Amino acid sequence: MFIGAQISLYPMTDDFVSVITSSLEALGPWRDQLRMETDDISTLLVGAPEVLFPALRDLYTAAASTRHHIVLRCTLSRGCPGEADDRICATKALSAPDTPLANRQSAALKAVSAAQQKGEIARAQFSLYVMGDGDHMEEIYGCIDFLKQSGCFDRTKNFCTRIKGDAGPVFATIEQAFCRFGPPEGHVTMDLTVSANSPSVTD
Template identity: 60%
Template sequence: MFSGAQLSLYPMSDDFVGIITGALSALDPHRDHLRIETDDLSTLIVGPPEILFSAMRDLFVAAARSGTHCVLSATVSRGCPGEPDDPICTPAEGTLPVAPLDERIAKAVAAVKAAPETGQPVACQVSLYPLGVNQHMDEIEGCIAFLKASGVFDRPKNFCTKLSGDAGAVFATLQQAFTRFGAAASHVALDVTVSAHSPTRA
């Protein structure tokens, strides 16, 4: 299975270069488990889902601790048919589980409750795209039920769901949405925007 994220970090500051380069050190504990490639548009990180989301969390929290308005935009994908399998992407638990929706929802909620706190409040909007699944609406509705029970649900929005809370719980929620919904062997994508210190937060 291939899993990875194309992400871009946007600190709204004249010192955006310093904030970004300073935040990159937060990836150091994860580098042995990731393939990282950067160009002028985005950074690709490839690796197991539990490392992807921990790395994105740590990168974003490090940037947000600057106190400036920061945004992370990411497209996260697993099982893309256009990408080769990569051993680096194997989840710690092995292949992704297949279980009834109610069981997956309960396990996802429990995982979020166990997430470490970072002390950094964030807002997030997320959309799940379970591709190549005949019952894709069942998977989307199951994911929405999980998001509502996650403890970080804020409200539904057009085309997405808004989350808010500590970055630890929010990124854990994103990881669970990514790994527990959509068929284990199919292509699943998340569209994610995370924000901290927005002057227009509501």
Template identity: 65%
Template sequence: MSLYPMTSDFLGVITSGLHALKPYEKDLRIETDDMSTLVVGAPEPLFDAIRDLFEASAKRPEHVTMHVTLSRGCPGEPDDPSCRCEALERAQDQTLAERQELATEAVKDAHTSGVLIDVQFSLYVMGSGDHMEEIYGCIEFLKSSGTFLKSKNFCTRLRGDAGAVFETLRQAFLRFGPAEGHVTIDLTASANSPSLG
């Protein structure tokens, strides 16, 4: 993930965001360089860490954006044991309707941060099988999530409290696409945009 603060005090914004990752260092592999931060681990702490980083940055008044690429099941990368997830393993035995219902319930129970954000993202389900059924199933879930703003060409816009929006993203990542398949999400998050004022 890469953070882009729209301020001359970009270092202060980035540092406050990275400081929010400290509690996750025991559960995640975190590597930061001058371009981005790599975070490897299970989806539960991973999405919490990404959410907390962006929330910490967005609590300041400056416009800030973040670009994130998420991947699970990539055949080109070694399968890190720290990435195992019980919810993902259980999803193999659940119907699409069951997964949609569980995803919607998880968003309703999401923590509230008080930070309003916008996200634009695309879900990519790769491999064999009916990948479009999974994508359409995810879109149906998104429309009932309470964070759906609108559909755009090749992506979906979400808006709401950072807690609910990042929970929506976690559920899309965990519950749609084959549990053993390669699934990716490409997302851009924004907060405090002057365009919305």
């Protein structure tokens, strides 16, 4: 399987270069477990979900700790039929094909409850796209039900769901949504935006 994320980090400051470069240092502990490709638009991270999402969490947390308004944009994909399998993506994080939806929701909630606090607030919105055969809406509604019980749920919006809280549980929630819903060998994608320190926050 191929699992990866195209990411871009946008700091709202004249000193954006140093914010980006210093934040990328947070990926250091994960580099030997990820394949990384960077150009002038984005960085591709390829690897298993149990590595990929903690790496994204740590990148976000480092950027948020600068106290500048930052936005992290990600397009995530697993099982794309147009990508060759990559051994670095080998994982046991995806649910078994015959696992009932209720069991997957329960496992997802357990994983979120065990997430470590990181001390930075994350406000995120994302959309989950389940492709291929099967009942797509059953999986998506099942994911939304999980989100509402996760402790991070904020509200539904047009085309997406918003969550917020400490970065640890928030990124754990996103990881579980990506891994537990949709066929484990099927093509699933996610569009994700995470924001920190926005001057427009009122809650």
